[in-house]
Amino acid sequence: MELIGSTLTATYARPKTSHFLPAISTMASSYRNTQPALAMNPSANLWRTNSYYKSSSAVPATSSIQRENLDLVRANTMFYPSNRSALTTRYTPDDWYKSNQNNYRESESSRKSAERLRKDTLRLMQDREQLTRRTQENTSKNIGERLNDIIFWRSELSHEIDNMVTEIAALNEVKRRLERALAETEGPLQVSQECLYHREKRMSIDLVHDDVEKDLIKEVSVIKSCQERMRRHLDRAVAQLASNRAAQHELERDMSDKVAAQRIDDRCHHLRNTSDGIGYYRGIDRLDPSLSLPDSWSKFTDDNILHSQSERAASHKLRDEIEILLNTTSNEMWNQFNSVNVAFTNRISETADTKNSLQTHLAKTLQEIFQTEMLIESLKKALRDKECPLKVAQTRLEERTRRPNVELCRDNPHHRLVSEVREIEDTIHKLQERLIEAENTLQTLVKTKVTLEHDLSIKANSLFLDQEKCMSMRKSFPSMPRLVGYT
Incomplete structure (x- = not known):
């Protein structure tokens, strides 16, 4: 439809049906x-x-x-x-008439659609206004109920925090008493750990989990086992103290979260449509930063309180056990000390024998390397000797290609020359393969030599660590009175 006063321009729409003729331009x-x-x-x-x-x-x-x-x-x-x-x-005139009728029908259809849209929109606006008001009232009520729940759990958390602070102070006092009793048993443990540390400097294949290392690890375990009722309870005390503080931290963090949540929900509860500070936050409804549901929220605080009560009960039991824990023995430490020394002696002897065997194999490998190098030189000379016969044969073939006309025939000399070239090339190919094989063998021998030399240096390093570093540290051991805690 053209607006009144505008210039009318003839427009022609191509009919959608296939029986109309295509349009012809009037330009x-x-x-x-x-x-x-x-x-x-x-x-x-x-x-x-x-x-x-x-x-x-x-x-x-x-x-x-x-x-x-x-x-x-x-x-x-x-x-x-x-x-x-x-x-x-x-x-055709029929095309022109059908085009006009089609425009009339489209105009009536668009008007009816606009009228339906207007009526539906007015009804939608009224319904949504009532729905928005009811939703806001329900939301305010839910926030008020939420505030009551937060206040209840805050009081429970505060009571449990006071009990946990008292228990932590009592456990700290018992822990200090146990540390003083355990101080004299650290010397043997440090020696064993130093030996393990020095043996970690072994290189390559010698860095094995051998009998010496097993006995040293066992010695550390035995020393700790001999202190078991002291050291184990001290570790348990440290761990329990950390658990108590962790439980207290969780309670305090939960309490802090409850305070912040109460402050925020209280402000949200008093917000109205006429309140200050309200504004648009585009897309905030599509974000869901919540980490819990109402059931999991209350269960989280309840679990924190139950966990704190459980840690307090375990802490009280541990304090009772530590009170009767001051008796130790030293027999197992002495037995394991002697066992480690025997293992060191056997390992040192075994390493020395292996070092001598490696030196023997290294000498044999050096001899084989020399012979393989001589073989490679012989193969290279044989390849050089085949160059001139191959040149002669190929030159003969090239010269005979210049024979004129019918003289250029495949006679017996030609076939023999071709066979000769192929035989020499096959010989060269086999010699080259053998040369490559010999060179690879030489490389393998060289790698073996390097490996043997490296292994010899490894064995020398291991002997130095076991004889000089470790055994020199194990010449002394604490006396029985000191192991039982006397000075």
């Missing part, structure tokens, strides 16, 4: 002569369908020639019966 360019030869020779072929629809690249230079060509095409179309079929490609 003047559609009637231009596409062939200059047609204007110059009227008796020529005047009807060419392709030229009628296509634009020509050869356009006359002057406007007068264009007009003459246009008139000539129109005259030929209108007055010659053979060319009047071009008129059938235009729109």
Whole structure:
């Protein structure tokens, strides 16, 4: 539909059905002569369908020639019966009428849709206003109930925090008493750990989990086991103290979260549509930063309180056990000390024997490397000796290719020369393969030599660590009175 006062422009829509003819452009360019030869020779072929629809690249230079060509095409179309079929490609009156009817129907349909939308929108606005008011009232009520729950759990948390602080102070006092009793048993443990530390400096294959290392690890375990009722309870006290403080931290953090949540929910409970500080936060409804549900929220605080009560009970039991824990023994420490020394002696002897065997194998490997190098030189010389015969044979073949005309035939000498070239090339190929194999063998021998030399240095390092570092540290051991805690 055109607006009143606007310039009406004829527009044609191509029908959607397939039985209508295609549209013909009404622009003047559609009637231009596409062939200059047609204007110059009227008796020529005047009807060419392709030229009628296509634009020509050869356009006359002057406007007068264009007009003459246009008139000539129109005259030929209108007055010659053979060319009047071009008129059938235009729109028909029935097409024009159907286009107008289609515009009327579309106009009525759009008006009805707009009227339905207007009525539905007014009804929607009223419904949503009532829904928004009810939702806001329910939300305020829920926030008030939430505040009551927060106040209840705050009082429970405060009571449990006071009890935990008292228990932590009592456990700290018992822990200090146990540390003083345990101080004298650290010397043997430090010696064993130093031996393990020095043996970690062993290199490559010697860094094995051998009998010495097993006995040293066992010695550390035995020393700790001999202190078990002291050291184990001290570790338990440290761990229990950490657990108590962790439980207290969780309670205090939960309490802090409850205080912050109560403050925020109280402010939200008093917010109204006329309150200050309200504003738009685009997309906030699509974010869900919550980590819990109402059930899991209350269960979280209840679990924190139950966990704190459980830790307090375990702490009280541990204090009772520590009170009776001051008796130790030293027999197992002495037995394991002697066992480790025997293992060190055996390992040192075994390492020395292995070092001597490695030196013997290294000497044999060096001899084999020398012989393999001589073999490689022989193979290289054999390859050089085959170069001249191959050159002779290939030169003969090349010279015989210059024989003229029919003399250039495949005679017996030619076949023999070809066979000779192939035999020499096969020989060279086999010698090269053998040379590569020998070089690979040499590389393997060199790697073996390097490995043996490296292993010898490893064994020397291991002997130094076991004899000089470890055994020198194990010449002394605390006396029995000191192990039982006497000075």
